[in-house]
Amino acid sequence: MPVNSVKNRLLHIHYSHILSNKQLLEWLSLDPSLTSWEKSSSPFWPSALKLSSSQKIRLQDYHSSTCIACAINQLKQKQVSFITIFDNHYPPQLKEIYDPPAVIYTKGNVNHLNASYFLGIVGARKADRYTISSLQKIIPPLIDMNICIVSGMAQGADGAAHQLAMNGFTIGVLGAGFDYQYPSTHTKLYEQMIKSQLLISEYPPYLRPDKRFFPSRNRIIAGLSRGVLVTQAALRSGSMITVDRALEEGRDVFALPGPIDHELSQGTNHLIRQGAVLITCAQHIAEEWGIR
Template sequence: MQSNTSFITIFDSIYPDHLREIYDPPVILYSKGNAEYLSNQKMLAVVGSRKADQYTETMLNIILPDLLAEGICIVSGLAKGADSIAHRLALNGQTIGVTGSGFQHIYPRSNHDLYQQMAARQLLLSEYPPYIKPQKFHFPMRNRIIAGLSKGLLVTQAAMKSGTMITVDRALEEGRDIFSVPGSALDPLCEGTNSLISQGAKLTVSAKDILNEWAF
């Protein structure tokens, strides 16, 4: 993962306008892959629990294909669970993975093959130089980039107290749309998503729920 790494500064024309507008944008983004994706104005972040189960996979299989067909780029954080599911389903369209470490340190290691596919065919981004190892505090910082790049945020499964909900709060601060997949009241991983819907997030069970909201 050391070769073919480029970097983009906040002063470059390719730097995404949505990200530049947040209150603490990264000054430098390291990139690997197709940086032309950054010009796509239709980016949707997909976030959810690292413990996401078959329900997330089933729902994203329903929702994502029609979004990808409309040219929407799927942004996520290359973590286990919901992130990995979203990236894999989007490999035939456009997807951007934002990492919490430099490209020399693949985290989690279980995503090694996915990293390689993303670097070859999609786009990886990090604000950390390639030699920087993952640290716990890197991931909330990464999440602001995920929210900043995107026009909206789709939440699949999330506990009430989770990194996903922190990302949602950041997206709301930046004026992004929030879409939430409903789930069973008996499932702790759906507690966060159901709560978001009760607070005004768009209930989302198909691509139309997002496409109609964005008038595509």
């Protein structure tokens, strides 16, 4: 690929993390080849972007100090690959969402993105034995059906889902760059995922974890998946935000029923009342998706 290709120009701008994803997508809609970025030694951008003065100054400084090849070499040194929205192997279901990530950074086996079925699994970070035992029952048969498990690498339900899917296919979606293993208790899980599974992030490697990033991560979990399974969740939680994104994108929502007096069952029981599919075994998901 030529260094000055549109894919690399897109990476170059994205790597700066000066623009929001929505601003970058808007730039692409106004200038699909991004020639305005590399047309001269002093870049310009469509006036319709309405960038702040700070963004303009920072873009000018970044353009003069960091070349395209520099950004690419930094990724190579960190053993991080990238996929742009222009690439044929960019997940088609993710491209369909309202604000698809313009660039995805990856570590591990990108062939996982070619799976036929993706199931997002979300739940409480303080998941109890009920979540763990339920996933122990549900995930192995899903793996036998070649369903790829997508989750967020957080403590609790996420970590359990990834661990139980190690004999099959699982994708971890990060809320930070690859330089930071968050949470730190998942260092071994990170290593396992990179070795045999797949980790992805829409954030350049140098970006630290930030609570503002996690809702955006949740939209990718929902966007990649055909459906999302909620194990346990309070009524106000990140899992419920993921469900909102799944519903906005027309994805299926599945939920485990729980005790009526348990705080972490309030969210899932509410979802079931609102029409989510009640799940007690893997076969229920297979039936919904017509998998035999």
